[in-house]
Every structure is written in structure tokens, then in C-alpha cells.
Amino acid sequence: MKLKKRVVVITGASSGIGRATALACARRGAHVVLAARSARELDRxxxxxxxxxxxxLAVPTDVTDPGSVTALAAAATARFGRIDVWANAAGVGVLGRFDQTPPVNCAASSTSTSSAPSTGPGPPCPSCAGRAKASSST
Known part of the structure; x- marks a missing residue:
């Protein structure tokens, strides 16, 4: 896939795989929308x-908060008009024995892997809906 002028949203963009993904996409000419909790690191x-x-575009985001993720999608769409790629690279870790970990911690950990805003089965956000219909009919 050519990335020049594609809009790529990347969660976990302040460090690790998310940061590396953002830099690689930028090198290929993508418009990157960077999401993570740390505004300072995102700006860097x-x-x-x-x-x-x-x-x-740096958008401080908590991927465990659905409202924050929806706001991320809205910011990306407002700035660039669409979202072409959504890359979830945010990670949440839970330390401790599984049988002694409170259920709320396990839920937070799994939430970060499915953080793209969704209205159910189908595209992750409203700005993708038209393209998803067009591509599914071919």
C-alpha cells in the first residue's frame, strides 16, 4: 500500500512500536495522527x-476510554477529512498472578487492543463507512 498522503491513525505513538510505525509512515509521506496519553511525548x-x-497531528488519548477514542477519530477527520488506516499499537500491562488480578485490570488490558471506535460490525468509524460499502460491493 502506498502511504503518500494517506491518513494513518496510530495509537501508542509516543514510544515503542507505535512510535516506530509513526516515523516509518511519515518517511513514506503519510499524514499521521498520533495518539497516546503523554502530550509532551506526542509533540516530540x-x-x-x-x-x-x-x-x-498529536491527539492526547486514553485508549481505555471510548469517548477519548471517538474524539481521536473526530480530530483526525476534522484535520484531514478521512481516516485511511487505523493502527492499534497501544499497550496496557497488568502485573501479578492472573488468578489474583482484579477483573477491572484485565478488562483495561484487553480494551487497549480493540480501541478503534465502532458502531458494531463494519468500519471502525463513520468516516470509513462510505469506502467500506464501496469496497464490499466489488
Missing amino acids: VAQQCERRGGRA
Whole structure:
């Protein structure tokens, strides 16, 4: 897939795999929407992405909060008009024995892996709906 001028939302973009993904996409000319909890780190990564040729938008986001993730999708769409790729690289860790971990901690851990906003089966957000219908009819 060519990434030049594609809009790529990346959760967990402040470090690790998310940061590496953001920098790689920016090098290929993507418009990257960076999401993580740390605004300071996101701003640093955004600057690095722009130095590599991409346009960047930093959106502080808590992927365990559905409202925050919906706001992320709205910010991406408001700035770039659409979302082409959504990459979930955010991670939440739980330390301790599984049988002694409170259920709320397990839920938070699994929530981060399915954080794209959704209205049920189908595309992850309203801005993707038209393209999903078009591609499913071919």
C-alpha cells in the first residue's frame, strides 16, 4: 500500500512500536495522527514525523476510554477529512498472578487492543463507512 498522503491513525505513538510505525509512515509521506496519553511525548514524535516529510497531528488519548477514542477519530477527520488506516499499537500491562488480578485490570488490558471506535460490525468509524460499502460491493 502506498502511504503518500494517506491518513494513518496510530495509537501508542509516543514510544515503542507505535512510535516506530509513526516515523516509518511519515518517511513514506503519510499524514499521521498520533495518539497516546503523554502530550509532551506526542509533540516530540510529531516534530520527528514532520522532519521526515509527513504531516502530523498529536491527539492526547486514553485508549481505555471510548469517548477519548471517538474524539481521536473526530480530530483526525476534522484535520484531514478521512481516516485511511487505523493502527492499534497501544499497550496496557497488568502485573501479578492472573488468578489474583482484579477483573477491572484485565478488562483495561484487553480494551487497549480493540480501541478503534465502532458502531458494531463494519468500519471502525463513520468516516470509513462510505469506502467500506464501496469496497464490499466489488
